[in-house]
Amino acid sequence: MVAAIPEAVSPKKAHSFAHRHLLGIDGLSQGDVYAILDLAKGYIARNRLPDKKHAILKGRTLINLFFENSTRTRTSFELAGKRLGADVINMSVATSSAKKGETLIDTAMTLNAMHPDFIAVRHPESGAVHLLARKVNCSVINSGDGCHEHPTQALLDALTILERKGKIEGLTIAICGDILHSRVARSNMKLLTLLGAKVRIVAPPTLMPASPESFGVTPFYDMRKGIAGCDIIMMLRLQVERMEGNFIPSLREYFHFWGLDDEKLSYAKPDALVMHPGPINRGVEIDSQLADDINRSIILDQVEMGVAVRQAVLELLSAQS
Numbered sequence: 231m232v233a234a235i236p237e238a239v240s241p242k243k244a245h246s247f248a249h250r251h252l253l254g255i256d257g258l259s260q261g262d263v264y265a266i267l268d269l270a271k272g273y274i275a276r277n278r279l280p281d282k283k284h285a286i287l288k289g290r291t292l293i294n295l296f297f298e299n300s301t302r303t304r305t306s307f308e309l310a311g312k313r314l315g316a317d318v319i320n321m322s323v324a325t326s327s328a329k330k331g332e333t334l335i336d337t338a339m340t341l342n343a344m345h346p347d348f349i350a351v352r353h354p355e356s357g358a359v360h361l362l363a364r365k366v367n368c369s370v371i372n373s374g375d376g377c378h379e380h381p382t383q384a385l386l387d388a389l390t391i392l393e394r395k396g397k398i399e400g401l402t403i404a405i406c407g408d409i410l411h412s413r414v415a416r417s418n419m420k421l422l423t424l425l426g427a428k429v430r431i432v433a434p435p436t437l438m439p440a441s442p443e444s445f446g447v448t449p450f451y452d453m454r455k456g457i458a459g460c461d462i463i464m465m466l467r468l469q470v471e472r473m474e475g476n477f478i479p480s481l482r483e484y485f486h487f488w489g490l491d492d493e494k495l496s497y498a499k500p501d502a503l504v505m506h507p508g509p510i511n512r513g514v515e516i517d518s519q520l521a522d523d524i525n526r527s528i529i530l531d532q533v534e535m536g537v538a539v540r541q542a543v544l545e546l547l548s549a550q551s
C-alpha cells in the first residue's frame with residue numbers, strides 16, 4: 231500500500247516568516263523558529279517516501295557557495311533544493327575565481343548578475359556572510375561563517391531533539407568540547423535558550439568563550455559535573471583549523487578528560503541522548519562505539535533532519551524573495 235502524502239507540507243502559514251535572509255539565530259522569534267520546525271516536520275515524512283519531489287521551487291535557482299569544506303551541509307542543501315524542484319549549482323573555492331584573487335564581494339556580484347534566488351554561503355571569516363547579503367538581491371543563507379553562526383545546524387538540532395523528546399522547553403542540554411571555536415555552539419546556545427531549554431556549556435578553560443553567562447548558559451569546567459542529570463549531550467569537534475597555537479596538551483589527554491564514553495555518560499539521565507554535528511573525530515571527543523550506539527546516539531537522525539530543515543528554510547524564504 232502506498233503511504234498517503236502528509237498534509238503538513240506547505241501548510242497554511244499560521245505565523246508569517248518575514249525574513250529575506252537567514253543569517254543567524256539572532257533576529258528570529260520563537261514564532262519564526264516554530265514556523266520553520268513545523269514546516270520541516272512535514273518534509274521528514276515526505277522524504278521517507280519513494281517520491282520525494284515537489285514543484286514548490288520550480289524555476290528557482292539555489293547556488294551553494296562554499297569557501298570551506300563540507301559534506302553534510304552542502305549535500306543536504308543540494309538535496310533540499312532539488313527535492314523542491316529548484317536548479318542547484320555547487321561552487322567550491324577550488325573551482326572558483328577566489329583562487330585567482332577575486333574577492334568575496336566580486337564573486338557575490340558576479341553570481342548575483344546570473345539572478346539566483348538563493349545563495350547558501352559558507353566562509354571561514356565571521357561576518358563574511360552578512361557582508362555578502364548586503365551586496366546581492368537574492369536570499370542569503372548562512373551555512374557557517376567562521377566561529378560565528380551556523381543557523382540551519384542549530385535548527386536541525388532542535389528538530390532532532392523535538393522528534394526524539396517531544397519538547398525542548400525544560401530539558402537540560404549540555405554542549406561539550408571546543409565551544410570557543412564553534413559556530414554550532416553559538417547558534418545552539420541562542421536557539422535552545424530561546425526555546426526554553428536549560429543550556430550548559432562544558433569545556434576546558436582554554437576552549438571556553440569569554441563571559442559564557444552572557445549567552446544565558448551555565449559554564450562547567452568538569453565533564454562529569456556538566457553532564458550530570460542532562461537530557462541531551464551535544465559533543466563538538468576540536469576545530470583545529472581555527473586554532474592559533476596550542477589549546478590542549480595532547481589528543482590522548484583531551485579524550486581522557488573531555489571525551490564522551492559510557493562511563494562519563496552514566497552521569498546523565500538514563501534516557502539521555504548523544505548528538506554531534508559531524509564530522510566526528512572518533513576517540514578524540516567521542517568514543518567510537520558510543521557514536522555508533524543506536525540506543526544513545528542520534529547523530530544520523532541529525533543528518534536526516536538537516537534535509538527537512540533546509541527544505542523548510544528555502545520554502546519560507548522563497549515567499550520573501
Ligand code: NCD
Nearest residue numbers: 302303374414467507508509
Ligand atoms: C560543523 C561546522 O561546519 O561548523 N559541521 C557541520 O556543519 N555539519 C561542525 C564542525 O565542522 O565540526
